[in-house]
Amino acid sequence: MAASGQTPPPGLALRGLSKTYGEGRAAVRALKSVDLNIAPGQFVVVLGPSGSGKTTLLNLIGGIESPSAGRLLIDGVDVAAMSVEERTTYRRERVGFVFQFFNLIPTLSALENVQLVAELVKGDAEAASRRALERVGLNSRVDHFPSALSGGEQQRVAIARAVVKEPPLLLCDEPTGSLDLDTGRQILALLRAAGRRDGRTLLLVTHNSVIARVADRVVRMRSGEVVADETVTQPIAPEEVEW
Amino acid sequence: MILRRKLLRDMRRRRGQFAAVVLTIFLGIVLFGASYDAFLNLKASYQSLFDDLRFAHVTTVGGDTQAIADEVAARPEVVAVTTRTVADIPFRLGGNHKLLGRVVGLPAGSQPEVDQVMVLRGTYLDPARPEGVLVEQHMSNRFGLEPGSSFEVLGPQGWTQVRVAGVVASPEYIWPARSRQDILTSTDDFGVVFAGAGLLETLPNTAAHREVLAFFRPGSDGTASEAVVRDIALRHEAVDVYTRAEQPSNAALQEDVQGFGDLSLMFPLLFLGAAGMATYVLLTRMVYSQRAQIGLLLANGFRRRTVFRHYLAYGLAAGLAGAVPAVVAGALLARIITGFYTAAISVPVTVVRLHPETLLAGVLFGLVAGAVSALSPALLASRTTPAEAMRGSKPPAGPGEASSRSWCLPCAGCLPAGKWCCAA
Ligand SMILES: Nc1ncnc2c1ncn2[C@@H]1O[C@H](COP(=O)(O)OP(=O)(O)OP(=O)(O)O)[C@@H](O)[C@H]1O
Ligand SMILES: [Mg+2]
Numbered sequence: 001m002a003a004s005g006q007t008p009p010p011g012l013a014l015r016g017l018s019k020t021y022g023e024g025r026a027a028v029r030a031l032k033s034v035d036l037n038i039a040p041g042q043f044v045v046v047l048g049p050s051g052s053g054k055t056t057l058l059n060l061i062g063g064i065e066s067p068s069a070g071r072l073l074i075d076g077v078d079v080a081a082m083s084v085e086e087r088t089t090y091r092r093e094r095v096g097f098v099f100q101f102f103n104l105i106p107t108l109s110a111l112e113n114v115q116l117v118a119e120l121v122k123g124d125a126e127a128a129s130r131r132a133l134e135r136v137g138l139n140s141r142v143d144h145f146p147s148a149l150s151g152g153e154q155q156r157v158a159i160a161r162a163v164v165k166e167p168p169l170l171l172c173d174e175p176t177g178s179l180d181l182d183t184g185r186q187i188l189a190l191l192r193a194a195g196r197r198d199g200r201t202l203l204l205v206t207h208n209s210v211i212a213r214v215a216d217r218v219v220r221m222r223s224g225e226v227v228a229d230e231t232v233t234q235p236i237a238p239e240e241v242e243w
Numbered sequence: 244m245i246l247r248r249k250l251l252r253d254m255r256r257r258r259g260q261f262a263a264v265v266l267t268i269f270l271g272i273v274l275f276g277a278s279y280d281a282f283l284n285l286k287a288s289y290q291s292l293f294d295d296l297r298f299a300h301v302t303t304v305g306g307d308t309q310a311i312a313d314e315v316a317a318r319p320e321v322v323a324v325t326t327r328t329v330a331d332i333p334f335r336l337g338g339n340h341k342l343l344g345r346v347v348g349l350p351a352g353s354q355p356e357v358d359q360v361m362v363l364r365g366t367y368l369d370p371a372r373p374e375g376v377l378v379e380q381h382m383s384n385r386f387g388l389e390p391g392s393s394f395e396v397l398g399p400q401g402w403t404q405v406r407v408a409g410v411v412a413s414p415e416y417i418w419p420a421r422s423r424q425d426i427l428t429s430t431d432d433f434g435v436v437f438a439g440a441g442l443l444e445t446l447p448n449t450a451a452h453r454e455v456l457a458f459f460r461p462g463s464d465g466t467a468s469e470a471v472v473r474d475i476a477l478r479h480e481a482v483d484v485y486t487r488a489e490q491p492s493n494a495a496l497q498e499d500v501q502g503f504g505d506l507s508l509m510f511p512l513l514f515l516g517a518a519g520m521a522t523y524v525l526l527t528r529m530v531y532s533q534r535a536q537i538g539l540l541l542a543n544g545f546r547r548r549t550v551f552r553h554y555l556a557y558g559l560a561a562g563l564a565g566a567v568p569a570v571v572a573g574a575l576l577a578r579i580i581t582g583f584y585t586a587a588i589s590v591p592v593t594v595v596r597l598h599p600e601t602l603l604a605g606v607l608f609g610l611v612a613g614a615v616s617a618l619s620p621a622l623l624a625s626r627t628t629p630a631e632a633m634r635g636s637k638p639p640a641g642p643g644e645a646s647s648r649s650w651c652l653p654c655a656g657c658l659p660a661g662k663w664c665c666a667a
Pocket of ligand 2: 054055056173
């Protein structure tokens with residue numbers, strides 16, 4: 001399931017990327033002219049307090065919202081300039097999402113939740129879904145429904161769902177936000193594996209600074225701006241994370 | 244496809260609500276199928292009876308009947324003409340019960356060419372037994388007159404006994420009405436017998452009149468032919484001319500049957516309207532509660548039209564689930580209704596057919612009702628922003644209840660009652 005073998009991980013270049021919600025007096029400037037370069041295959045943690053624009057940044061990079069200004073180049077192609085149809089294709093083929101609240105469909109089993117997304121791309125969706133679930137250690141729970149799974153297990157299904165299309169770009173919004181320490185560590189380990197081992201560009205948003213130490217790089221945000229950008233020289237293993 | 248599984252499981256999960264919608268659609272379409280099919284069956288039953296018994300297209304009363312008959316018979320669109328005598332005279336039954344009955348002349352030995360009778364029991368008129376008469380079935384049923392019974396008619400020489408040779412049905416008296424002015428004639432006061440010339444010749448001229456009956460070639464232009472016959476009749480001083488549609492019994496029947504036709508649309512529309520409203524509210528709520536799921540689908544690269552079709556499918560599935568068993572049940576019910584109806588008013592012919600067009604229309608009704616009511620929720624779903632997957636895991640804070648209510652019923656705020664609902 002090496003994503004690197006199919007689509008090389010993308011390099012990202014953000015140029016004056018801005019997002020304003022609403023108009024006039026009600027306008028909220030969620031992102032203020034962000035400039036950022038992310039190398040292919042890098043594991044970047046975006047850190048910042050609540051309301052600093054982390055989710056907004058992820059949404060723009062993932063092509064589920066469009067910027068108010070600026071350019072967002074993925075391998076040199078401007079996502080901001082894409083048509084709706086092109087952006088759907090971009091999401092379908094290049095991006096995997098992991099959310100804080102898992103967002104599993106309650107009426108579908110673990111396998112079906114993964115398969116639903118796997119069907120969007122060519123190939124044997126069921127086999128690919130089983131493989132993805134196996135990688136997150138859930139092969140014995142494939143037929144269970146979300147209500148019968150723990151939070152950590154649900155998030156593992158969500159990770160399997162995010163990677164089953166083998167997207168070169170993995171975007172995670174507070175993936176450990178609603179999990180306890182141990183489970184959070186497992187999830188982090190799985191995500192890091194999905195990034196590093198399979199050669200994906202991985203962006204992980206959190207307001208927990210300890211998590212940041214597992215990444216290659218930490219981008220700090222405040223009030224819609226990047227206030228610090230550091231390379232982590234000695235990333236720690238997820239098992240060492242404490243919070 | 245997994246989305247289809249989601250559809251079925253979502254429906255099973257809300258099975259109570261969907262069952263209510265499906266049941267309402269089912270009832271609406273059963274009503275439609277049953278009443279519309281019964282309407283078609285009854286029309287076919289009458290038509291078949293009228294064809295078999297050569298029910299007159301036009302009847303003229305009085306005037307120079309020989310001249311009228313000759314001239315009408317010469318018309319190319321006319322295949323048969325009959326003249327006959329009809330007399331309204333008192334009958335006496337069971338010793339004491341008197342009523343003003345009607346004696347209609349028939350040729351003894353063979354059926355007339357127009358307005359024949361169907362012998363239900365006994366035999367047709369026998370020229371060798373001039374005192375024999377045929378009793379119309381309603382009178383027979385009311386007074387228990389069977390072949391071999393006798394009763395009296397009032398002739399110039401006083402009460403004369405007649406014998407019942409047979410009991411018959413007549414296309415003119417399926418609904419036994421004395422006249423167009425007296426549609427609701429009681430069988431206590433009115434009865435019809437058919438008799439040969441032997442009996443009629445003994446009756447006083449004042450009570451009797453002559454009639455000409457015309458039967459048209461199948462496929463001829465009825466309205467034009469009726470006008471032609473009417474012209475001829477009035478030229479020869481007929482006192483009355485009426486068409487098949489105006490014939491008292493038939494006019495009453497057609498009105499009744501038309502009632503089925505009207506019912507077959509009105510009630511079903513009410514039910515389908517109610518089902519549509521229920522589906523609309525149910526699906527709008529469902530879309531609202533599934534915003535995060537919809538966001539997730541869109542974020543993962545599902546197209547908006549796929550999401551639209553997915554939610555439209557809930558309406559279509561409900562429509563189909565209600566409609567398919569309903570058209571079958573409707574057709575069966577129509578059979579029963581037709582049988583009951585023809586038995587209740589003694590129509591001697593019952594035609595029951597399966598009408599593919601009714602089945603098809605019923606299924607279409609269900610699908611259209613489902614699709615129309617799912618349209619707006621499906622559009623709402625397809626316009627969800629994919630960012631809902633990120634942010635919409637919990638309903639937005641703020642006015643909460645009120646805003647979610649106005650979200651469920653987008654136009655509720657525009658109505659007085661809706662304002663109250665959204666403001667509460
Ligand atoms: N759809 C929207 N309409 C208006 N304002 C919005 C919208 N989405 C986000 N915002 C605002 O933009 C700002 C940044 O929001 P964002 O969700 O990106 O923050 P965040 O860093 O992810 O916060 P958290 O850690 O709480 O998730 C906030 O002030 C938020 O209120
Ligand atoms: Mg956020």
